[in-house]
Amino acid sequence: MAEAFFSMKNIVKEYDMAGEKLRILKGIHLEVQRGEFLSILGPSGSGKSTLMNVIGCLDTPTSGEYWLEGENICRMNQHQLAQLRCHEIGFIFQSFQLLPRLTALQNVELPLIYAGVPGKQREEIAVQQLHHVGLHDRMTHYPNQLSGGQQQRVAIARALASDPSILLADEPTGALDQKTGLQVMDLFHELHSEGRTIIMITHDLNIANHASRVVRILDGMLEEGGEAHEAIS
Numbered sequence: 287m288a289e290a291f292f293s294m295k296n297i298v299k300e301y302d303m304a305g306e307k308l309r310i311l312k313g314i315h316l317e318v319q320r321g322e323f324l325s326i327l328g329p330s331g332s333g334k335s336t337l338m339n340v341i342g343c344l345d346t347p348t349s350g351e352y353w354l355e356g357e358n359i360c361r362m363n364q365h366q367l368a369q370l371r372c373h374e375i376g377f378i379f380q381s382f383q384l385l386p387r388l389t390a391l392q393n394v395e396l397p398l399i400y401a402g403v404p405g406k407q408r409e410e411i412a413v414q415q416l417h418h419v420g421l422h423d424r425m426t427h428y429p430n431q432l433s434g435g436q437q438q439r440v441a442i443a444r445a446l447a448s449d450p451s452i453l454l455a456d457e458p459t460g461a462l463d464q465k466t467g468l469q470v471m472d473l474f475h476e477l478h479s480e481g482r483t484i485i486m487i488t489h490d491l492n493i494a495n496h497a498s499r500v501v502r503i504l505d506g507m508l509e510e511g512g513e514a515h516e517a518i519s
Contacts, residue, residue: 292318292452292483297350299336310336311347312506318452318485323478325497326487326508333506335456338487342375342454343367355451372401376445380457382437384429384444390416391425394444401448415443419473435466442473453477455486459493471496 297314300307310333318324328334339345340352343359346367352359355374362370377383384393394412403411416425419439429437438458445453455474459467474496478484486497494500501508 291320291355292316293351293353294341295351297337297340297347297352299333299340299345300348310506311340314350314506314508316501316508318483321478321481321483322499323474323484323497324486325494325500326485326503327489327491327494327500328487328503329489332503334487334489334503336506337503338454338456341452341485342377343371372397373448374451376448376450376453378438378441378445378453378455378458380460382429382434382441382461384437384440386429389426389428390421390432390440390443393429393440394447397444397448411447412443415446416440418446419443433466434462435469438462438466438470439473442470442477446477451483453482453484455484457488458486459488459490467493 294314294316297311297316298309299311300309302308312333314337326334326337336345340347343362347360350360354370357370359367359370385396388396391409391412394415395408398408398411413422413425416422419442421436421439421443424432424436424440427436429440432440438461442453458474459470462470471493474484474486478498484497486494488494499510501510
């Protein structure tokens, strides 16, 4: 049976807005198995971006428990959280977030530089990951020389470079046309079949249904997916 290595219990996130408490996440309970492909589906304003930030350790919950790989995330200091983000979580964003003056290869090397990986080893890993995503012939290209789909593949290779425990994808097809988006989903299926754990945040039901499990977020609360009949906009 798959190993449960990610657990959130009663996660609450509040922000202080003009002296009033605004509760965005309202007691989130979520478990993810190692090797699972999970979609979190919700419309704008549902709390899914806040939840992504908490999952990715970019923000800390107001209360509740968050465990990853046996570690209590809520008790970590900022340095420990930064180390965890660097080594355990691979981020994939809607807007790719590639540096325009770096080649595809150099962009993939970036997280390895932050992790202190030596130069020769860095390059070997980056080359391997670009091969992995089918861009072995685009390594010296700059982002403006690549299509949107190719840029997202570079971003996925960059996320894979540090061999993270979780791939965390925020609207990974949002900036792509339908055909290219489906090609990115094919790559996600391939990564899932290799045993990767993927958590994908999206507003698009058709994209969400590519995952092996769908949970819905609405008004800061989660529920298991079930069947739905229309995309959320």
